[in-house]
Amino acid sequence: MEEGDPIGAARRFREEIGLLGAVLVGAALRLDQIREQIVLDDEWHALHAILRFGYGRILTHFGWTDVCIPLAVFDKVVADTVGLSEMWMRLPVLAAGIGSLLVLPLILRTWLGRPATTSFAWLLAISPLHVFFSRYARPYAISLLLVMVGGLAFARWWEDGRPKWKALGVGSFVLAPYFHLSALPVVLATIGLGLIEAVASRRRHPGRPQEVVRLAAAVAVGLAVLVGLPIAVDHAALAYKAGRARLGVEVAEGGLALMAGAARPPLLGALFVLALTGGLVLARERPRLLALLATMALAGPAAILVTRPVSVDAPIVAARYSLAVLPVGLLLVAVALARAERWLRARIRAWPPGTLTALAVAGLFISGPLPRVLARPNNWTNHGWFQYAYGPAPLDWRCPPEVPRFYRELARLPPERLRLLEAPWWHASENVYFPCYQRVHRQYMAIGFVAPRERAASASALPRAAELPLLAPGAPFRFRNFVHVSDEDGLRRRAIRYVVFHRSLEAEMGVDSPDYQVDIAPWIADYRSHYGAPVYEDGALVVFDVGRLRGVQGAP
Numbered sequence: 001m002e003e004g005d006p007i008g009a010a011r012r013f014r015e016e017i018g019l020l021g022a023v024l025v026g027a028a029l030r031l032d033q034i035r036e037q038i039v040l041d042d043e044w045h046a047l048h049a050i051l052r053f054g055y056g057r058i059l060t061h062f063g064w065t066d067v068c069i070p071l072a073v074f075d076k077v078v079a080d081t082v083g084l085s086e087m088w089m090r091l092p093v094l095a096a097g098i099g100s101l102l103v104l105p106l107i108l109r110t111w112l113g114r115p116a117t118t119s120f121a122w123l124l125a126i127s128p129l130h131v132f133f134s135r136y137a138r139p140y141a142i143s144l145l146l147v148m149v150g151g152l153a154f155a156r157w158w159e160d161g162r163p164k165w166k167a168l169g170v171g172s173f174v175l176a177p178y179f180h181l182s183a184l185p186v187v188l189a190t191i192g193l194g195l196i197e198a199v200a201s202r203r204r205h206p207g208r209p210q211e212v213v214r215l216a217a218a219v220a221v222g223l224a225v226l227v228g229l230p231i232a233v234d235h236a237a238l239a240y241k242a243g244r245a246r247l248g249v250e251v252a253e254g255g256l257a258l259m260a261g262a263a264r265p266p267l268l269g270a271l272f273v274l275a276l277t278g279g280l281v282l283a284r285e286r287p288r289l290l291a292l293l294a295t296m297a298l299a300g301p302a303a304i305l306v307t308r309p310v311s312v313d314a315p316i317v318a319a320r321y322s323l324a325v326l327p328v329g330l331l332l333v334a335v336a337l338a339r340a341e342r343w344l345r346a347r348i349r350a351w352p353p354g355t356l357t358a359l360a361v362a363g364l365f366i367s368g369p370l371p372r373v374l375a376r377p378n379n380w381t382n383h384g385w386f387q388y389a390y391g392p393a394p395l396d397w398r399c400p401p402e403v404p405r406f407y408r409e410l411a412r413l414p415p416e417r418l419r420l421l422e423a424p425w426w427h428a429s430e431n432v433y434f435p436c437y438q439r440v441h442r443q444y445m446a447i448g449f450v451a452p453r454e455r456a457a458s459a460s461a462l463p464r465a466a467e468l469p470l471l472a473p474g475a476p477f478r479f480r481n482f483v484h485v486s487d488e489d490g491l492r493r494r495a496i497r498y499v500v501f502h503r504s505l506e507a508e509m510g511v512d513s514p515d516y517q518v519d520i521a522p523w524i525a526d527y528r529s530h531y532g533a534p535v536y537e538d539g540a541l542v543v544f545d546v547g548r549l550r551g552v553q554g555a556p
Helices: 005-015 017-031 041-052 055-060 068-082 086-125 128-135 138-158 164-181 179-199 208-232 235-241 247-262 264-285 287-307 317-321 325-346 355-367 405-410 436-443 488-495 505-509 520-531
Strands: 419-423 445-448 480-483 496-502 541-545
Touching: 017 086, 041 068, 041 247, 055 235, 055 264, 068 086, 068 164, 086 128, 086 138, 086 325, 086 355, 128 138, 128 247, 138 164, 138 179, 138 287, 138 325, 164 179, 179 208, 179 287, 208 520, 235 480, 247 317, 247 520, 264 287, 264 355, 264 445, 287 317, 287 325, 317 445, 405 436, 436 488, 445 488, 480 488, 480 496, 488 496, 496 520, 520 541
Parallel strands: 419 445, 419 496, 445 480
Antiparallel strands: 496 541
16 A cells, blocks of 8 residues: 555544543543642652752762652753743643553564554553543653663563663663662563573574673663762662561552452452453464563562562562552453454454453443542542452551541532632641541642741742742742732632641641641631631631632532
């Protein structure tokens, strides 16, 4: 068929509708309510780094909180130029997460064909864990994409010897650990497998061992340049984290449930059977590819068993440190679905193509956590209440037995009618009940900063650890969902109707910690003089209607 033939182009487009549909659906899931998401938990690691340190310090230290050096530098450059916001922080991981849905299936297509790789794209598109890491301003989605591209490019170079695949493999293998060191075991294991196979096949390919050694040397030089200096300067921070976790069967079970996107035993059993079937198919038809994928998938869990890093006894941490298991497992399931689909179509002529994948994707989506996570409104989709476990038991993860009456009264209104500003807060998921409250009142939320004016407005005097100097000269921070309670323009721009002061965050959340001890009495007094009597007051909350005069609609 001649190049530029419109009939051929239309046919190729029809053939790719399934893949394009997966990319579009996956992008929609990853972008849903994304502007409303409140930056919390580990997303603050980069913010603390760019607040406290210059570029030199950031480039040479991982820190005690595993700061991602390239993302922190990116955030600091943005803050120093156009102003940092939630969307700027999440842009790199969103691009990597959405890009994975297209890049990985296309690279794999040369081995597995269109049906299996399209099925893989759909399974990855609706994977709750991949959706989570694609929306979370931490480097896991980026390092996962890079290390998978590196391994697959290495395999392509092994087969056809084209320099472009070698260059792509080396670049990806160097950058993946730079974004997060958990990718390093995968890189080392993959190159080690290549060396073993090169030595074993040296009679047929006598120059192959030297070629792999040169590739390994190029990766080592790149890693020495990017990662070597921070490791040398900040090795104590890494050493501190090693050997501190207690591992048990429950960690593996929880991590696998997160990877599968479900916790119900029948679903987990079905996915296991499908993955095993896909593995058997590859063992017969693509044994070298299966060996590569298995090596990449097992490298992370093996490294966890050896190093036992701090906090890895939490399933979500174990999952992110062994994240290569996710695409490998989904790919094996996709291979099994494609093979079963081919078997059915050979026997039932009217069988619609892609039916098994559609049924599997629909079943996993409906039975998984995504409908609950993406229910509207939800400013907390990255909160541990939604993401740290998918089983039925943790669905009310650390929620209080009773919700303040004010929120129950708000529930009488239609959902998504107005916006609350909650003040003060703490940025860690532990014992922060705001997502539980939102599930009751169904209104939008934002966070109110309460540092004294002089500290919030100073570029040199930092506010409390969970706040930013939003009023600093030059406006380095332009966050949509953070508003200082003294910022009347900010309250107006965000259409805040109610400012909810929590008298004692420490008592309300049941936490004995100085992080939760904030004296907000001066701000309550200031609001009384400025806005009049509160519209609601009890032992826990004092609520002011700051939108009444501006005509913001909705009231309990």
